């Protein structure tokens with residue numbers, strides 16, 4: 458399965474409506490996505506997508522992926538696409554760090570592996586867990602007034618969502634307490650919620666808000682502060698479970714977080730961690746230490762979502778909470794109904810589709826950005 462060519466496309470993906478997080482500090486209106494197609498001598502084609510959530514969410518941006526591909530794509534040309542772990546090490550030698558620049562190539566290698574095996578990726582990642590019930594998906598509730606946020610949760614419920622991620626966080630302690638109290642008062646007993654702070658609080662504010670709502674808040678608090686150390690301080694002074702997200706970039710970060718008891722769970726995202734290969738390693742570590750996870754991607758179309766959902770489906774049910782679908786926020790949809798879709802609050806993947814199971818049509822992608830051979 459010799460790699461003979463890698464073709465790259467860039468697409469700007471407008472959001473259906475502006476999206477606010479981190480207490481309104483960060484606003485997003487469109488995503489810059491990069492698609493890669495790896496071609497092999499025997500005619501197999503693998504697809505991957507790299508799509509940061511704008512420029513301000515993580516130390517990652519669309520132009521950085523395409524610059525990174527100038528270094529990484531030549532490393533893969535001529536190599537055996539089946540040597541996924543070896544090729545990941547080769548990419549790490551050629552370009553240390555920059556995990557997000559590697560994720561699309563790694564996804565395309567896995568897509569090829571699945572197609573060659575004639576198997577969906579979830580089988581290669583360990584096998585489906587709870588395929589009949591499906592993988593629960595969660596809504597994503599933009600920051601707003603308490604009334605606006607409750608209305609968004611009610612609208613999400615009408616789409617089948619029973620797990621919600623509500624964006625809170627800011628300097629106004631009373632406003633955050635009011636948001637959480639209103640949401641808890643309105644939320645049915647059988648639904649689940651995470652309050653995603655997106656690192657907006659300093660530790661003192663996190664402790665104040667979380668203690669103020671400790672009698673009513675039933676859910677997780679996600680990435681309350683900027684750094685792992687700050688989150689560890691919060692975890693030591695509060696009782697609610699903490700989920701870590703933006704402060705985790707490497708396997709070592711997860712090990713450090715676990716050693717420091719900085720949380721009880723995390724988001725694992727291929728486009729943050731450097732691909733499906735590294736995300737699966739982290740997934741297996743989290744299973745071993747009993748952490749709970751949301752397995753999803755940072756952003757992108759149904760291609761990125763479906764790749765991540767294969768990993769979610771193969772994660773033990775007691776360790777997976779829910780997954781988020783980035784494509785639900787986009788105007789464009791190149792394959793309506795295909796791949797990972799919200800079907801009444803869950804995703805079911807088609808076991809008859811090998812690899813990731815969804816491909817962007819080239820007439821939708823337009824002219825390539827660059828090609829390597």
Ligand code: MG
Pocket residue numbers: 653655679680702703724
């Ligand atoms: Mg988050």
